[in-house]
Amino acid sequence: MRSPSTAAAEAAFRDERAAVLATLIRQLGDFQLAEDALQDAFAAAIVAWERDGVPRRPGAWITTTARRRAIDRLRRDRVLADRIERLGVLAQLHSSGDAGDPGAEDALPSALGDDRLRLIFTCCHPALAMPARIALTLRSLGGLTTGEIARAFLVEETAMAQRIVRAKRKIATARIPYRIPLDEELPDRLAGVLSVVYLIFSEGWSASAGDRLVRGELCAEAIRLGRLLARLMPDDPEVAGLLALMLLHDSRRDARVNEHGDLVALDDQDRARWDRGRIREGTVLLEAALRRRRPGRYQVQAAIAALHAGAPSPAETDHAQIADLYGALARLSPSPVIDVNRAAALGRAGRADEGLVLLTPLLGDEALERYVPLHAAHADLLERTGDRAAAARAYATAAGCADNAVARAELRRRAERLGAAG
Amino acid sequence: MPQYMLLIYSPGRTPEQAEAEGPQWFAYTQELIASGAMKAGDALEGTETATTVRVRDGETVITDGPFAETKEALAGYYLVDVADLDAALAWAAKIPNVGYGSIEVRPVMVLPNMPDA
Numbered sequence: 072m073r074s075p076s077t078a079a080a081e082a083a084f085r086d087e088r089a090a091v092l093a094t095l096i097r098q099l100g101d102f103q104l105a106e107d108a109l110q111d112a113f114a115a116a117i118v119a120w121e122r123d124g125v126p127r128r129p130g131a132w133i134t135t136t137a138r139r140r141a142i143d144r145l146r147r148d149r150v151l152a153d154r155i156e157r158l159g160v161l162a163q164l165h166s167s168g169d170a171g172d173p174g175a176e177d178a179l180p181s182a183l184g185d186d187r188l189r190l191i192f193t194c195c196h197p198a199l200a201m202p203a204r205i206a207l208t209l210r211s212l213g214g215l216t217t218g219e220i221a222r223a224f225l226v227e228e229t230a231m232a233q234r235i236v237r238a239k240r241k242i243a244t245a246r247i248p249y250r251i252p253l254d255e256e257l258p259d260r261l262a263g264v265l266s267v268v269y270l271i272f273s274e275g276w277s278a279s280a281g282d283r284l285v286r287g288e289l290c291a292e293a294i295r296l297g298r299l300l301a302r303l304m305p306d307d308p309e310v311a312g313l314l315a316l317m318l319l320h321d322s323r324r325d326a327r328v329n330e331h332g333d334l335v336a337l338d339d340q341d342r343a344r345w346d347r348g349r350i351r352e353g354t355v356l357l358e359a360a361l362r363r364r365r366p367g368r369y370q371v372q373a374a375i376a377a378l379h380a381g382a383p384s385p386a387e388t389d390h391a392q393i394a395d396l397y398g399a400l401a402r403l404s405p406s407p408v409i410d411v412n413r414a415a416a417l418g419r420a421g422r423a424d425e426g427l428v429l430l431t432p433l434l435g436d437e438a439l440e441r442y443v444p445l446h447a448a449h450a451d452l453l454e455r456t457g458d459r460a461a462a463a464r465a466y467a468t469a470a471g472c473a474d475n476a477v478a479r480a481e482l483r484r485r486a487e488r489l490g491a492a493g
Numbered sequence: 494m495p496q497y498m499l500l501i502y503s504p505g506r507t508p509e510q511a512e513a514e515g516p517q518w519f520a521y522t523q524e525l526i527a528s529g530a531m532k533a534g535d536a537l538e539g540t541e542t543a544t545t546v547r548v549r550d551g552e553t554v555i556t557d558g559p560f561a562e563t564k565e566a567l568a569g570y571y572l573v574d575v576a577d578l579d580a581a582l583a584w585a586a587k588i589p590n591v592g593y594g595s596i597e598v599r600p601v602m603v604l605p606n607m608p609d610a
Contacts, residue, residue: 247578247579
């Protein structure tokens with residue numbers, strides 16, 4: 072059994088790790104050294120806290136100890152060309168009792184928050200490949216181990232560890248800066264950070280493969296990162312929009328899978344099982360963001376999710392407004408996927424003819440030849456206009472493209488129902 | 494400060510295209526010099542003038558042409574001395590051929606005990 076002090080050390084490291092790491096990286100100027108020193112400090116905490124009791128401010132204790140261990144490591148490391156210079160800087164920090172103890176967070180919210188923002192921007196730097204950004208962000212700012220990240224992305228643990236090591240090496244060698252981007256770079260770079268967070272969420276949300284439990288943790292981590300960003304950048308409406316979007320999606324977590332583990336379509340979900348707390352939180356966030364009148368793709372997507380979440384039934388959903396929002400989204404970031412959604416919403420809003428006009432050009436697009444939602448939406452629109460024979464053919468096409476057995480059976484059933492009647 | 498090599502890759506250009514671009518390259522180089530970041534820079538003659546040398550089993554093998562036939566070939570370089578990768582990337586994004594070619598940004602390795610030229 073673990074002793075209470077060991078449990079306290081584990082809890083402290085889980086809660087304080089990202090903040091301490093972010094500060095250490097700035098002070099040490101070296102990602103790997105900061106992680107190694109943090110690891111040393113953890114080992115030291117197990118011994119010291121058992122002996123002396125848990126310190127009053129665990130975060131401060133960890134930071135100070137890790138910095139001392141980093142100095143030891145630098146002293147031992149005779150290869151580092153600039154170690155003397157670094158040792159000088161560190162010794163100074165140490166004697167001045169530097170502002171950088173997470174325990175002092177209340178006193179210095181901006182300085183410490185800035186360290187975590189620096190860490191996020193560095194982990195999500197565009198000079199790193201997307202898989203590396205995701206892995207590094209989860210490892211450095213999230214609470215997942217390398218093994219857990221590997222399982223979530225269906226990658227061997229050694230390969231994932233390699234990916235993280237390589238990314239850290241590139242940060243050091245290519246000198247990817249450890250700072251919040253300058254004003255003129257900020258919009259682009261922030262968009263990059265948000266897309267990393269949303270990709271983490273989407274990966275957890277998609278049921279394509281993998282251990283469902285671990286994937287649920289990915290969603291939780293993405294929401295945690297979203298909350299952190301929203302706290303650190305309270306003035307950016309897209310940051311709030313992304314958090315709102317993730318919360319609104321996540322509100323349906325329990326309702327979207329049935330007892331056999333199969334996905335349940337939005338219309339068929341038991342709305343009583345939607346998480347009202349998440350819906351309320353997401354909606355409040357979204358409304359505050361929209362009041363800033365700087366719309367963006369996450370706010371618009373969150374607005375669509377909020378209309379679904381707020382509707383008592385599929386029939387009582389404001390599909391006309393959803394179609395308009397998809398139109399706004401297509402203007403912000405044009406994509407055939409958005410057009411398909413917009414066409415489907417138009418159909419449900421009683422404007423199937425308009426939907427067909429929008430959809431028809433997409434049917435000739437080779438890239439979309441096997442895109443199930445396109446053919447399913449096409450079939451639905453045709454059925455709504457009364458063309459049952461054409462609708463039956465479109466459902467059959469959609470069924471032919473579907474990889475998922477449950478979806479395929481449902482599409483076949485619809486094709487046969489219309490075919491038999493026609 | 495760290496140094497970066499900005500390796501300029503470019504598809505083949507006609508002499509007219511190259512000449513029309515001349516003033517842009519001149520202006521860019523001047524800007525780089527004025528900022529204090531420029532360490533060196535040159536344009537290279539085309540790959541049709543390239544010769545590749547290998548020594549295999551003690552034998553020198555000389556072949557006509559570049560190391561690898563690709564659509565974009567190394568056409569020149571700048572060596573810059575700047576604060577960090579972001580600064581190097583910002584300079585790379587302004588190189589006149591970046592709209593149709595590509596710039597590979599590589600940190601210069603720091604080796605102790607290398608003799609100076």
